[in-house]
Amino acid sequence: MSSNPVILQGEKLTKYILETSVYPREAEILKELRNVTDTHPWGFMGAAPDAGQLMALLLKVLNAKKTIEVGVFTGYSLLLTALTIPDDGKIIALDPDREAYEIGLPFIKKAGVEYKIDFIQSQALPVLDKLLEDDSNKGSFDFAFVDADKDNYWNYHERLLKLVKIGGLIIYDNTLWGGTVAWPEEDVPLPKRKYRQAALAFNKAIADDSRVQISAVSIGDGFTICRRIN
Numbered sequence: 001m002s003s004n005p006v007i008l009q010g011e012k013l014t015k016y017i018l019e020t021s022v023y024p025r026e027a028e029i030l031k032e033l034r035n036v037t038d039t040h041p042w043g044f045m046g047a048a049p050d051a052g053q054l055m056a057l058l059l060k061v062l063n064a065k066k067t068i069e070v071g072v073f074t075g076y077s078l079l080l081t082a083l084t085i086p087d088d089g090k091i092i093a094l095d096p097d098r099e100a101y102e103i104g105l106p107f108i109k110k111a112g113v114e115y116k117i118d119f120i121q122s123q124a125l126p127v128l129d130k131l132l133e134d135d136s137n138k139g140s141f142d143f144a145f146v147d148a149d150k151d152n153y154w155n156y157h158e159r160l161l162k163l164v165k166i167g168g169l170i171i172y173d174n175t176l177w178g179g180t181v182a183w184p185e186e187d188v189p190l191p192k193r194k195y196r197q198a199a200l201a202f203n204k205a206i207a208d209d210s211r212v213q214i215s216a217v218s219i220g221d222g223f224t225i226c227r228r229i230n
């Protein structure tokens with residue numbers, strides 16, 4: 001008998017949570033977008049719906065209005081954010097892949113929230129650097145969500161810490177990388193090792209970063225929630 005049945009029953013528990021608490025409350029338009037994204041050759045690789053539910057709750061608690069999203073893909077987390085923030089809210093959404101964004105765009109339009117989104121087709125780093133050239137952007141964002149190239153997370157962190165206000169939140173997705181962060185290296189399939197290493201380095205660095213309060217949450221593929229404290 002395991003001393004930690006919760007870990008062993010992880011998949012069953014997640015299924016239970018999804019079926020009991022998440023799917024019944026997920027907006028229909030988000031379900032539709034998820035189903036369409038499933039037909040993309042890469043499949044659905046958006047924020048997990050249970051993690052999205054947590055993100056929406058945090059956006060509300062924070063009363064977030066001005067946000068940044070790094071890594072849009074077909075826009076599941078973007079649409080969720082746009083549906084959650086108030087009518088005068090704004091999201092700067094960054095991704096070099098416009099084709100994937102355009103798969104999700106009809107759903108964003110159908111939901112009537114396109115006006116809240118400023119999609120910039122670009123690698124994120126140069127845009128974040130550009131934003132930082134204007135002092136009025138510093139400390140002006142309530143929230144940021146990072147779900148893009150994992151080996152750049154620390155570069156995003158350094159920039160987002162300057163753009164997000166004290167008390168604001170930054171969430172990093174995939175920080176448990178399919179659970180492989182807890183596996184011996186030799187058990188990890190080769191294609192997964194590079195981003196596993198990136199996740200390990202990021203998780204260690206963020207735990208040592210006194211500028212943020214953190215919580216590493218085992219939801220979806222791993223959410224690291226950071227609150228800027230100075």
Ligand SMILES: C[S@@+](CC[C@H](N)C(=O)[O-])C[C@H]1O[C@@H](n2cnc3c(N)ncnc32)[C@H](O)[C@@H]1O
Nearest residue numbers: 046047071072073076077095123124147148149
């Ligand atoms: C996991 S997907 C994002 C999923 C999205 N958050 C959702 O909920 O559907 C990762 C995305 O990061 C984007 N990406 C990769 N490198 C990037 C970069 N340097 N800057 C911005 N986005 C990047 C990819 O094009 C891809 O669309």
